[in-house]
Amino acid sequence: MLQIIATRRSLQVKELAEFMGARQEDLMRDLAELESKGLISITKTHVKYFVLSSIGELYRSVGFPEELVYSTIVELGERRVDEILEGAHERWRVPKEDLQIGLQYLIRGECVGIERDVVRVRDVEKCRDVLAEARRLKTALEDLAKGLAVDQQLLSVLRRRKLVETRERAVIVVSGTSKLEELWSAGLIKERELLTVVKPEHAPYLDRYIVKEFDLSMELPTPPLSKKHPFMQFIDELREIMVSMGFEEVKGPHVEAELWNFDALFQAQDHPAREIHDTFFVKTELRAAPPIDIMERARRVHEASWGYKWSPEKAMRLVLRSQTTAVSARALYERGGGEYRVFTIDRNFRPESLDAKHSMEFYQLDGVIVGREVNFKHLLYFFKEFAAALGIKEVWFKPGYFPFTEPSVEGYVKHPKLGWIEVFPGGMFRPEVMEILGAPGYNAAAWGIGVDRLAMVVLNIDDIRLLFTRDIETLRRIRYPGLPYFSRRTSGRDVVVSSAPK
Numbered sequence: 001m002l003q004i005i006a007t008r009r010s011l012q013v014k015e016l017a018e019f020m021g022a023r024q025e026d027l028m029r030d031l032a033e034l035e036s037k038g039l040i041s042i043t044k045t046h047v048k049y050f051v052l053s054s055i056g057e058l059y060r061s062v063g064f065p066e067e068l069v070y071s072t073i074v075e076l077g078e079r080r081v082d083e084i085l086e087g088a089h090e091r092w093r094v095p096k097e098d099l100q101i102g103l104q105y106l107i108r109g110e111c112v113g114i115e116r117d118v119v120r121v122r123d124v125e126k127c128r129d130v131l132a133e134a135r136r137l138k139t140a141l142e143d144l145a146k147g148l149a150v151d152q153q154l155l156s157v158l159r160r161r162k163l164v165e166t167r168e169r170a171v172i173v174v175s176g177t178s179k180l181e182e183l184w185s186a187g188l189i190k191e192r193e194l195l196t197v198v199k200p201e202h203a204p205y206l207d208r209y210i211v212k213e214f215d216l217s218m219e220l221p222t223p224p225l226s227k228k229h230p231f232m233q234f235i236d237e238l239r240e241i242m243v244s245m246g247f248e249e250v251k252g253p254h255v256e257a258e259l260w261n262f263d264a265l266f267q268a269q270d271h272p273a274r275e276i277h278d279t280f281f282v283k284t285e286l287r288a289a290p291p292i293d294i295m296e297r298a299r300r301v302h303e304a305s306w307g308y309k310w311s312p313e314k315a316m317r318l319v320l321r322s323q324t325t326a327v328s329a330r331a332l333y334e335r336g337g338g339e340y341r342v343f344t345i346d347r348n349f350r351p352e353s354l355d356a357k358h359s360m361e362f363y364q365l366d367g368v369i370v371g372r373e374v375n376f377k378h379l380l381y382f383f384k385e386f387a388a389a390l391g392i393k394e395v396w397f398k399p400g401y402f403p404f405t406e407p408s409v410e411g412y413v414k415h416p417k418l419g420w421i422e423v424f425p426g427g428m429f430r431p432e433v434m435e436i437l438g439a440p441g442y443n444a445a446a447w448g449i450g451v452d453r454l455a456m457v458v459l460n461i462d463d464i465r466l467l468f469t470r471d472i473e474t475l476r477r478i479r480y481p482g483l484p485y486f487s488r489r490t491s492g493r494d495v496v497v498s499s500a501p502k
Contacts, residue, residue: 001030002176005040006184010175024172031174039180043173048166050144050155054353055098056163060141062092064134065102070127073112073119080117101161106130137163162353230480231467234455235345237483238365241389245382247341247367252327254347257288259315260326263298264333265404266432268306269314273322273403280320280349287316294333297436305432320349324366325404325448332368332437332444343367345451356463357418363451368429368444376407376428379445383411383424386449390458391484400425404433405446413454417462423450458483 004019005011013031017024034040052060062068065088072088073079079087085099103119106112109130113122121127140154144164158164176184183189195202196212228236239249252260262274272278295312302310327344335342345365352358369378380397387395392413400410402425411424426447434440452464459478461467466474 001027002034002039002180002184002189005174005176006180010173013172013174016174039177039183041175041177043175045171045173046168047171048168050150050159050164051167052141052145053163053165056141056158058094059163060138060145062094064138065094065098066105066130067102067134068092068094069099069102070106070111070131073121078118078120081114081119084119105134229475230459230478231455233480234458234483235363235451238451239345241386241483242343242345242365242367245341245385247343250327250331250342250344251346252321252324252330252344254321254349255282255318256321256326257290257315258317258319259288259290259295259298260329261319261321261323263302263310263315264294264329264433264436265325266301266305266430266436267403268302268308269311270308271403278350279322280351282318282320284318286318287313288318290316291333294436294438297438301432301436322350323348323448324364325446328366328368328446329433329437332370332434332439335370335439336437337370337439337442339371341367341369354465356465357421357453359452359464359468362464365449365451366447368446370439370442370444372442374428374443374445376409376445379426379428379447380409382445383426383447387413387424389483390454392457395424396420397424400427402427404430406430413457415457415462416460418456421453421457423454423457425450 001016001020004016008015013024013027017027020027031040031042035042059065068088068091069084072084072091076084076087081103085096085103088094088099088102089096103112106127107114109126110123111121111127111130112119114120137154137157140150140158141163143150144158150158155164159166180189192208192210194212195209198206198211202209227233243249258274261279262271263269267273295315298315299310299312302308324344324346327346328342331342331344343365344367345363347361348364349361352360354360369382383395383397395411395413397409397411400408402408405427408427409425410422411426412420412422413424415421424447426445429444429446431440434442434444452467455467456462456464459467459480461478466478469475
C-alpha cells in the first residue's frame with residue numbers, strides 16, 4: 001500500500017483498491033493506522049453526478065416523444081390530435097402527457113401545426129432540425145448512462161425536462177506525506193509480520209516481528225442502544241391509537257383484483273386513474289375469481305349509472321393495489337350492514353417518479369365508520385380527534401372530489417419546512433358504493449390518510465426517501481420522542497380547525 005502511495009503521490013481509495021485487487025472497505029482500517037503514524041493524509045470530498053431518471057431511461061430506449069409523435073404523423077397522415085397521441089401511445093407505451101409535450105416541441109419548432117384539431121406537417125426542413133436536436137439529447141443520455149461527460153448546455157436541457165437526476169458520492173483521496181517520502185527514499189520502511197498473539201515458539205525470533213501493543217487502560221466504546229426504526233415505530237403507534245378509538249384492524253392482499261380496487265368503489269372502467277400511468281398492472285394470464293353476487297351488483301350499478309357495457313373480464317384483472325380503500329371495500333362486503341369501525345395500515349403502489357414528496361410505494365391508513373346515522377360531521381370529528389392524538393395543533397379543510405365519496409374533503413396540516421400538505425382525504429361513500437358492497441341503506445364515513453406525509457410532519461423531515469433509508473447515521477439523527485397520545489390524553493379542544501391556510 002505504501003509503495004503504491006509513495007509512487008503515485010496521491011490517488012483515490014477506489015484506485016488504490018483496484019491496484020491491490022481489494023475492496024475499498026477492507027483498506028480503511030490500514031489507512032487509518034498509516035494516517036495516525038503521519039505517513040499519509042486522507043481527505044474526503046463529495047462530488048455530484050447525474051443518473052437517468054425513469055422517464056430518461058424510457059426515452060433512451062424508445063426515443064424522445066417528439067420523434068415518436070412525428071413518426072406517428074408520418075405513418076397515419078393528417079389526423080386529429082387525440083388520434084395521433086393515442087396511436088403513439090399504443091405503439092410505444094409512452095405516457096400521453098409526455099407525448100403531448102413532444103407535440104408541443106414540434107409545434108414550437110414550426111415543424112407541424114394544428115388546424116381545427118387536425119395535425120399537419122408545415123415544414124419538413126424545420127422538422128429535421130427538431131428531430132436532430134432530439135437525437136443529440138438521446139446521445140447525451142447514452143453518454144451519461146456510460147459515465148461519460150456531457151455538454152453543459154445539453155445537460156441543462158435534460159435536467160429541465162427531468163430526464164436526469166442528481167446524485168452525490170463521497171470521494172476519498174489518499175496522499176503521501178513528506179515523512180513517507182523521506183523514509184521511503186531512505187529505504188527505512190520495511191515489511192514485517194504483525195503479531196497480535198505472542199506464543200512461546202516466537203520468543204527466539206521476535207526481532208522478525210512487530211508485536212501489536214494494547215493499551216488496557218483505555219475505555220471500551222459504548223455501543224449505541226438498539227431501537228426500532230422511527231417510521232415503523234410511528235406506524236405501530238398509529239395502529240394503537242386506532243384500536244384505542246374502537247376500530248378493528250383488517251388486512252388485504254397487495255396483488256388485488258380491479259374489482260376491489262376500482263369497480264366496487266363505483267369507479268368507471270374508463271376512468272383515467274385506471275390507465276397504465278396511474279396503476280401497476282400484473283403481467284399474467286391469471287385472473288381473480290370474485291364472488292358472483294358482487295360481480296352482478298357491480299355490473300347492474302355501473303351500467304345503470306354510467307351508461308356503458310361493464311366488462312367482467314376487466315374487473316377480474318390483477319393489479320398492484322393502488323389504494324388501501326380496496327381493503328375497506330372487502331371489509332364492508334364481508335360485514336354488510338351494521339354498526340362497526342374498521343381500519344388498515346399498509347402499503348400501496350403507483351407509478352410515481354421518486355422525489356422528495358412522492359414515491360412509487362407508500363403507506364396509507366384507510367378506514368370506515370359504518371352505521372345508519374353516520375354522517376359527514378362524524379368524519380370531520382374523527383380527523384380532529386386523530387390530529388389531537390398526534391399533537392397536531394392546526395388542521396384546515398377544503399372541499400374535495402373523489403370518485404367514490406360525496407361529499408368529500410381534503411384535510412391539510414402544516415409542515416415546518418414544506419408548508420401546508422394534504423394528509424386527510426376522505427368523504428362519505430356514495431350510495432352506489434354501499435349498494436355494490438351489499439349494505440344499502442347504511443352510511444360509511446371513509447378516509448385514506450397519507451401516512452408517509454404525516455410521518456414527515458411528526459418526524460420533522462422534508463424528504464420522503466429518508467423514511468426508508470438504511471443509513472445508520474441518518475436514522476440516529478431522526479429524533480422521534482413518540483406521539484403525545486401516549487404521554488397524556490390530548491383533548492380534541494386543543495386542535496384549531498380552519499377553513500383556509502394562514
